[in-house]
Amino acid sequence: MILSLQHLSLPIEDPVLKFFLVLVIILAAPLLLNKIKVPHLLGLIIAGAIIGPNGFNVLSRDSSIVVTGTTGLLYIMFLAGLEIDLGDFKKNKWKSLGYGGYAFIFPFVLGYLGAYYLLGFSVLTSVLFASLFSSQTLITYPLVSKLGIAKNKAVNITVGGTMITDVATLLVLAVVVGMVQGDVNTAFWLRLGGSFVVFGLIVLLIFPIIGRWFFKKVDDKISQYIFVLVMIYLAALLAELAGVEAIIGAFFAGLALNRLIPHTSSLMNRVDFVGNAIFIPFFLISVGMLIDFKVFFNSPDTLIAAGIMLVASIGGKYISSVVTQKTFRFTKDEGRLIFGLSSASAAATLATVMVGYNIIISETETGEPIRLLNEHVLNGSILLILISCTISSFVSMSSAQKIADTENDATVAGNNHDQENILLAVNYEETIERMVNLGILIKAHTNTEDFFAVNVINEDKNESSVKNADKLLGYATEVAAAADVKLTALKRFDNDAVNGVYNVIKEQQITDLIIGLGDLKGFSSSFAHNLYSGYLQHNHVNVYVYQARQPLSTIKRYTVIIPQNAQKDAGFFHALVRVWNIARNSGSTMVFYAPNAIISILQRIIKKSNIEAELIIMEEWKDAEETVTKIKSDEGLIIFMAKRGMQSYNPRMRLVPEFLNRTVPDKNYLLIYPFSEYPVDGNERRSVGNHDDFIEIGSIIKRVFK
Known part of the structure; x- marks a missing residue:
């Protein structure tokens, strides 16, 4: 026996x-x-x-x-x-x-x-x-x-x-x-x-x-x-x-x-x-x-x-x-x-x-x-x-x-008003894990099926391209699964990568698009062209351009730069929620540089939240450049940007990509382009900037930060 x-x-x-x-x-x-x-x-x-x-x-x-x-x-x-x-x-x-x-x-x-x-x-x-x-x-x-x-x-x-x-x-x-x-x-x-x-x-x-x-x-x-x-x-x-x-x-x-x-x-x-x-x-x-x-x-x-x-x-x-x-x-x-x-x-x-x-x-x-x-x-x-x-x-x-049960009931009341469908445009294997981690970090809820990754394949359906897409999307799914988060992988066939991403945005009602910069490429001229001529044309989507040079968990504090009149842009408060989620989920300190009007808003929000934050008045956009040069190791940078025509737009913003390539090539940074139009009843759009809209979006902040 x-x-x-x-x-x-x-x-x-x-x-x-x-x-x-x-x-x-x-x-x-x-x-x-x-x-x-x-x-x-x-x-x-x-x-x-x-x-x-x-x-x-x-x-x-x-x-x-x-x-x-x-x-x-x-x-x-x-x-x-x-x-x-x-x-x-x-x-x-x-x-x-x-x-x-x-x-x-x-x-x-x-x-x-x-x-x-x-x-x-x-x-x-x-x-x-x-x-x-x-x-x-x-x-x-x-x-x-x-x-x-x-x-x-x-x-x-x-x-x-x-x-x-x-x-x-x-x-x-x-x-x-x-x-x-x-x-x-x-x-x-x-x-x-x-x-x-x-x-x-x-x-x-x-x-x-x-x-x-x-x-x-x-x-x-x-x-x-x-x-x-x-x-x-x-x-x-x-x-x-x-x-x-x-x-x-x-x-x-x-x-x-x-x-x-x-x-x-x-x-x-x-x-x-x-x-x-x-x-x-x-x-x-x-x-x-x-x-x-x-x-x-x-x-x-x-x-x-x-x-x-x-x-x-x-x-x-x-x-x-x-x-x-x-x-x-x-x-x-x-x-x-x-x-x-x-x-x-x-x-x-x-x-x-x-x-x-x-x-x-x-x-x-x-x-x-x-x-x-x-x-x-x-x-x-x-x-x-x-x-x-x-x-x-x-x-x-x-x-x-x-x-x-009580907290869930309170949360459900605000879900329809603050929908989040996050899409990762994956192109480089070395950026996938960092993009997935950022996407998880900015999410308000990690147990929902609102997380997507897409790779656009040229319509000639080249076999090697298909295999590469399967490899990239499989890796993204694996990284998300390791954090117990479900990620939906999507393949699209299109001659134009930007157009392929745009189709996914419409189909899945995407609210946030994350694009990663390659390790060696940085903010290239071709990427800048695709960004300004393509991705930023989607008026109802927050666009995030992300460069990661070290793990998110090792960032002790973020310098957050917010331009004049940003609070009058449609997507500002929705994008601000994502920044707040980064602070809450990572424990990093947020140092906000913003005009006095926005500092006043942040002060009211911080009183009702549990993040560590410092508030510094910065009225002129040119002062932001000096602030960026002072960023130390183990610190990250977040800049709120704007498209032409938005109330917070400043012509010097077009120089930001080149400036970042020159001054912080070895640092983590995130450029946020809030959406410029707020969706109402499906296809109808309206600009958000008046007092009633401010109250409406402010109520979203209160629910999320409760």
Whole structure:
């Protein structure tokens, strides 16, 4: 027999059979539990309890489970830092600090009172016991992220507050352990504070520099993903060396790489996919393996301790979420979502309990150890993990779904007014990936079928031309699919390339056309002729001319130049939405140079948005040329242009292509030609420039930037 009795003995030790069983659980849990409305996250924890050493002992919680599970825990914290909207986080930093204070103080007070007055613990033990409930594990964050509300303000401050509560909890642990061991003095505080500051500076300042250099030099997709894993573990290791828990390092790594991994990029899709498919489920199963139901029937003291722990943890988190909701005027669903996200206790709680359990204060007369945290607290923490994760899963799923439905309803109302059908005119293989990435970046929604690529073939249907078109379009489709975006590939046969593109624009009702400049060609005279005599003749399409010399993710800031009277052009606000999407999806800072009238408009918009922007008044178009020459490495350029006859047109705009070839041949730049006529009832057109039109398009901006 190929499978011997040794392979079938329990616990299973054969690595192939063990991994196969875990994969079957990961596969089956969502399929079975979704039918009865039970979050699969909870199902994985229960499955871990059933097959673990305290259940049927099918699998042991050995080093392989622990290592993979630890990666899953680090992954959860890394994704939380990676997906957080830094612009929104900066604007809401005081709210995050306020919520973090509530989430730490209320559970801590309840836990201390229960430990000191009901369980009779000493002051130091009571402080450590109370700190267990202040920490929180974002175990349901992947569920919330999948619903598309990771950028919701309530989620944002909960993630930021989690960093505060976990750091505070682990600092309490470090201080209590130091006091028990008699090591707390001035040197202790200087060492802890200094090492934490050094750790933070290394990760937040040096990691982005390393990441930007790596992504510029290395195009291989596998190497980029492995690099991300290296950064996660390096940050976790540095955190441990600094005296704090590894999960804090993973969260900081997410913040450090936040702007280098755009939320709509193929790399982000790979990071998210592997984490949710393998590492995070392994972590949930490993948590379940710690649960031992038998201990609750063997000792009433364990049940008493567990009851106090549940009241302190879940009650404290509920109070903090209600107070946060009232303080910052969140909706009831957002308040419940804060409670759902924060009520799960797993990572830092386990870390603190295990440290306290392993510290022996003294011994009894019989030689048995007296621990800082006894076995009743250890076993009670297992019940706390199970119940808190159950509550967290149900509450988070319910409230997050309601918020997602509300946001979707609000978005649907504006879809017909701000249609986006984006077309890429692909001609050069070296430009395809950059054009696809730009197209994804400017899209408001990545899950819609409004993304196209076209290659025009001469009508003689030369076989090599057809093969080349298939190759280019296949590559474009592949790049888009890597970011989980559907791209429709179109081949057109026409003697004139511009005419072929124009036919696609009419057939697919294209709103935005992206044209890429070849690496070696730049802004050639033939391209300029096709642009001015062909592409720009489509009056109802935004045209983008794009030159990319480095990956979009490595651009730290963009210089955006807007000419006089641009707000009076029909397509200005629609084009501005695309620029805003670049800022939101990449995290780059936008530096707007514009006349005072447009600066006033931008100021009103920025107040209601979450991008990082600077506003600089520039009244004369000639000043733009001096601004362009000052662009540094890792910076990009965006210029709003205009066709002859538009209100923002300036004769010097005809000199821009030659000027760019001369001054920024090695920089990324994007020329935007907004459409000049606004479509009404199909074929009828009208010029947009009056007050009513301004209000109409302004309302679009408000909906998109909400």
